[in-house]
Amino acid sequence: MKFRRSERLIDMTNYLLDHPRQLVPLTFFAERYSSAKSSISEDLAIVKETFEQRGIGTLQTVPGAAGGVKFFVKVSREEVEPFIIELCQLIGDPERLLPGGYLYLTDILGDPQVVQKAGRIIASAYADTKIDVVMTVATKGIPLAYAVASQLNVPVVIVRRDSKVTEGPTVSINYVSGSAKRIQTMVLSKRSMKQDSRVLIVDDFMKAGGTVMGMISMLEEFNSHLAGIAVLVEDEKIQERLVDEYLSLVQLSDVDVKEKEISVHEGNYFNIWRR
Numbered sequence: 001m002k003f004r005r006s007e008r009l010i011d012m013t014n015y016l017l018d019h020p021r022q023l024v025p026l027t028f029f030a031e032r033y034s035s036a037k038s039s040i041s042e043d044l045a046i047v048k049e050t051f052e053q054r055g056i057g058t059l060q061t062v063p064g065a066a067g068g069v070k071f072f073v074k075v076s077r078e079e080v081e082p083f084i085i086e087l088c089q090l091i092g093d094p095e096r097l098l099p100g101g102y103l104y105l106t107d108i109l110g111d112p113q114v115v116q117k118a119g120r121i122i123a124s125a126y127a128d129t130k131i132d133v134v135m136t137v138a139t140k141g142i143p144l145a146y147a148v149a150s151q152l153n154v155p156v157v158i159v160r161r162d163s164k165v166t167e168g169p170t171v172s173i174n175y176v177s178g179s180a181k182r183i184q185t186m187v188l189s190k191r192s193m194k195q196d197s198r199v200l201i202v203d204d205f206m207k208a209g210g211t212v213m214g215m216i217s218m219l220e221e222f223n224s225h226l227a228g229i230a231v232l233v234e235d236e237k238i239q240e241r242l243v244d245e246y247l248s249l250v251q252l253s254d255v256d257v258k259e260k261e262i263s264v265h266e267g268n269y270f271n272i273w274r275r
Helices: 005-018 026-033 037-054 077-091 113-126 142-153 210-221 269-273
Strands: 057-062 067-074 133-137 156-159 169-176 185-188 198-206 226-234 247-256 260-268
Touching: 005 026, 005 037, 005 067, 026 037, 026 067, 037 057, 037 198, 067 113, 077 113, 077 247, 077 260, 077 269, 113 142, 113 226, 113 247, 133 142, 133 210, 142 156, 156 185, 156 210, 169 210, 185 210, 198 210, 210 226, 247 269
Parallel strands: 133 156, 133 198, 198 226, 226 247
Antiparallel strands: 057 067, 169 185, 247 260
């Protein structure tokens, strides 16, 4: 069946978006559309130009007999800024205040549009970084971790507080909670992650960073390596931060329970962007 160029472009775009960071040989598209490689190359040039103009991402060409193209998500600053402003407004709603000064974030983390956008933005920052796995801790960070992983085309590994019989043999470590200074436990199935993996840690909220440090310690048990740390919200008031290098979309600067005020502003994402 012969495809028209318009049909090829639509189907090609959809395929590339569904398979980020995966090498797609030109022969795959040529056979898929019964077209010459020269026509496919012209189509890909159009897709690449459109992706870059619209701030969707970019295509990387890999030369050689075993070469092809890879799609990398790249979000434009014009898309990031209004989203972070909107996120700050959502999180700064006084109705989110819970007893004890905690914030209700479940609805945000359950909103597919918000989570998918946040996932694309975080993945964009690590698009050029070699990552094999996205790791998070149960439970609230799971939606965000999957959103990031889908854009990086890697699996998600979930660290839990206690072992489940369905997990099989597990590795267990103790860590010190950064805020409460309590010794806690986290476990991970031995089958979850291969040795020597490069891991991006993703979480919804970070205070002092004790939980993140626990996950970093877990990586050592698997002889794996930290590729990066990204959080949706960080608590800016923490005096002793256990983690130095990380990416955050939003910073929580103050919570006044008495006056029912929540002060939030953009995180360090744009500082990372400027590097």
